[in-house]
Amino acid sequence: MTQFTKRTPDGDTHERAVCDQCGYVAYENPKVVVGSVVVHEGKVLLCRRAIEPRRGYWTIPAGYLELHETVEEGGARLKLDGILAVFSISRIGQVQVIFRARFDGAADFAPGVESLDVRLFDWADIPWDELAFPSVHWSLHAWRSAGDGLLGAPAGNPPADRRGLSPETPVKASI
Amino acid sequence: MTQFTKRTPDGDTHERAVCDQCGYVAYENPKVVVGSVVVHEGKVLLCRRAIEPRRGYWTIPAGYLELHETVEEGGARLKLDGILAVFSISRIGQVQVIFRARFDGAADFAPGVESLDVRLFDWADIPWDELAFPSVHWSLHAWRSAGDGLLGAPAGNPPADRRGLSPETPVKASI
Secondary structure, three states: OOOEEEEOOOOOOOOEEEEOOOOOEEOOOOEEEEEEEEEEOOEEEEEEEOOOOOOOOEEOOEEEOOOOOOHHHHOOOEEEEEEEEEEEEHHHOEEEEEEEEEEOOOOOOOOOOOEEEEEEEOHHHOOHHHEOOHHHHHHHHHHHHHOOOOOEOOEOOOOOOOOOOOOOOOOOOOO | OOOEEEEOOOOOOOOEEEEOOOOOEEOOOOEEEEEEEEEEOOEEEEEEEOOOOOOOOEEOOEEEOOOOOOHHHHOOOEEEEEEEEEEEEHHHOEEEEEEEEEEOOOOOOOOOOOEEEEEEEOHHHOOHHHEOOHHHHHHHHHHHHHOOOOOEOOEOOOOOOOOOOOOOOOOOOOO
């Protein structure tokens, strides 16, 4: 079993997990999640999660960006309008880049292995109490604010909503 | 010495580096760089790099986001106007979030350990041939396009400029 000890390597400013045996430094950086608010005829696409965490709850299509992918490739098979929001979920080391998107071609969709169900919802029918994460709320509200026209500057974390932030995050980290 | 073998773990879709001895999976994801075009009285702040790569060349202030930081904290000690651009440098697994920023207080600055020099430049005096990275060019041009007023949707990679992209990236990855 590899044993890691937390220490600050020479010339570094942060503690890292360093292997006791070989000195390998396991840098841990935030991961990028790319998601999309997919809009079709005024409705929005939501997926019911088939996997933990939050199995059974609804989310927008999203996933971790893989190494050597661009953020646009992370939103592949959709027609991306532009960036709607950039959220930091610093508690769990995530940066989320949320696009506004449409189907690239017909509105053909079916649940993949990570979804129990996929549906288009009118705003009034969105299952608000069964959304998987705060950032799903934020994304949907960012879309509602931006509308379907030209996109302005992307939304950030709502200043008053500290869910997802590290305890160390200053109260007013908003831009 | 830890020995890693490239293989696809069960239930995964990508090859990962897996330790031969203990099965530790070294996930490698893109890293987030947070940078700022810092504007003061119509001039822009550039830093001459004291470190490799591109020692001696000019760049905007930028750095890797640390785990449990928000993107706004990554741009700390500046007053952030908003997000000017999101670039993907997929060849080296980076996503860059570039803010437009001002000094938070007086325009007090001096080179840190990673810089040989720090200066404010008029647009006409920017050392274009001595900029460290393509994304410094892109950031400065994104600022020039956006001006100093309200920020619109952030810029992405210039569609015709493939520097920094993975060879696998489709030619038209722009949004």
